[in-house]
Amino acid sequence: MQERIVELLSKTIPDDGRHIWGLADLSGLLHERFKGYGYGICIGKRLDDSVIDSLIKGTNMEYYRLYKDTNAYLSGLVTDLAAKINELGIRSLSITPTSNQLYRSPEYARTLRHYFSHKMVGTRAGLGWIGKCDLFISVKFGARLRLASVLVDHPLKPLQPPIDKSRCGKCNVCVEACPAGAANGKLWNTKVDRDEFYDAFRCRDKAKEVSLAATGQNDDEICGICISVCPVGRK
Template sequence: MSQNGKIEKWLADLDIDTFGVADMSLYGEEITGIGDLTVGELPFAVSFGIVLSRGILETLSDGPTQLYLHHYRQLNYRLDMIAYFLGRSIEREGFRAVPFAASQVVDWQRQRGHINHKKVGVMAGLGWIGRNNLLVHPVFGARARYNTVLTDMPLEADTRLEEDCGSCIRCLEICPAGAIRMEPALFDHHGCYDMLSRFRKERNIGHHICGVCVKACGGKS
C-alpha cells in the first residue's frame, strides 16, 4: 500500500469526513510550539476535518447555545484524539509526526494557534476561504472543524481547489455582528470578536464561539 493509502486507511478507521495532504514548503508562515524542528524536517501536513451535527446546528438561531458549546468541546476533543492516533500510527512506521490541537490559542494578542488549520486545509485542497473567513468545503461548506498533523512520512501532496463562494451571501445576510463583506479579505475580525466576547459573557458560554455563519454555510450539497 502507498504511504498516502496508509494515511487514508488510518483516517477512515478514525471516521473522519475529509482529509488532504499539504506540501509545507509552500506554507510561508511561522509555526510555533515545534521546538527546534522546522518544516524542512516535517515537510508534509495531513489536514483532516469532521462535520458538525446538522441537528445541533439546526437548534441555533442568533448565536451560541449551551448545546452548541458542548458540541464544540466534544469535536475539539475528538479532533485532538484523531491527531494523536494518526501521529502514533505514523510513528509506528518509523517516521516523525507532530499532532496539533484543534482549538488552542497560544498568542492571544495576535489571536493565533500553533498552526493555521484553515490555511493548511486550503493548501491540502479541502476548500477555500469564504466570505465568512472560514474554510469552505465544496460539500460540507463551513460545517466542519479541522486539525493538522505534521510529518516527514514521504507523501504525495494535493493541490488547491480553484473555487470560491460565487454569489452566495447567506452568511453575510445573517451574521449577528455584520462582520461579513462581499470580499473575503474585508472580513471585520474585530467586529466578529466583539460579538463573540458579548456572547461569551451574556450567554454564559465562556468561549469565543457563535456558530451562526457556520450554520448558514452548508456548502453546495
C-alpha cells in the same frame, strides 16, 4: 511511503460519511517553529446538523457541548495518528483543533492570529476554500466541521489539487447574517490577507457577548451563525 501513510489514514479515520481528510504540501508556508515539517494531513469532522441548524437563532448550550466534545474527539484522533506515523519512522506532530497556547503568538491580543492555520492545510489538501466570513468551506460539508492536523517531515503528494481561490461567487448570505458585521464581502484568494475581508475583533467581541449570554460560560468565543447559514453542505 506515501502509500503506507494513505493506508494508515484509511484504516484509522472512520469511513462513515462524517469525516474528510487529505494530504497537503506546506513547503515554505509554515512558521519557523515548525522547522523540518513541510507536509501535513488535514482531518475534518462533520458537526451534527440538528445542532448547527439551531444556531440560526443564535448560539446555545448544545453547540457549546458539541464544540468541546468534537475538540476532544479530534485531539485523540490526531494524537493517535501522529504516534502511528512516528512508528513508521516518519517524524510527525499532531495539532489539536484549537491548537494551544504553544502556537498562539505573543502578539495574539493584538492580532488574533495563531502560528498555525488548520484552514491553510485544508486548502492545500484541496478539500475546500476560505469563505466570505473567513471560515473554511469544505466542498463536502461546507463550514459544518471542525478541523485538526498532523504535520510530517516526509514528502506527501496532495490527492487532489490545492484550491487557491474562493468559490463563494455572488453568494453573500453569511455576510448579511453576521450580527457583528465582521465581513465586507470581498472574495478570498491565497494573496488576500484575512484582515482585508474579515474583522476578527468584531467577530470575537460579538461571539464573546452572545456565548456568555447563551451558555453562561466565558471561556470561549462561540457564535457560529455564519456556519449555520452557509448553503454549502447544508442538507
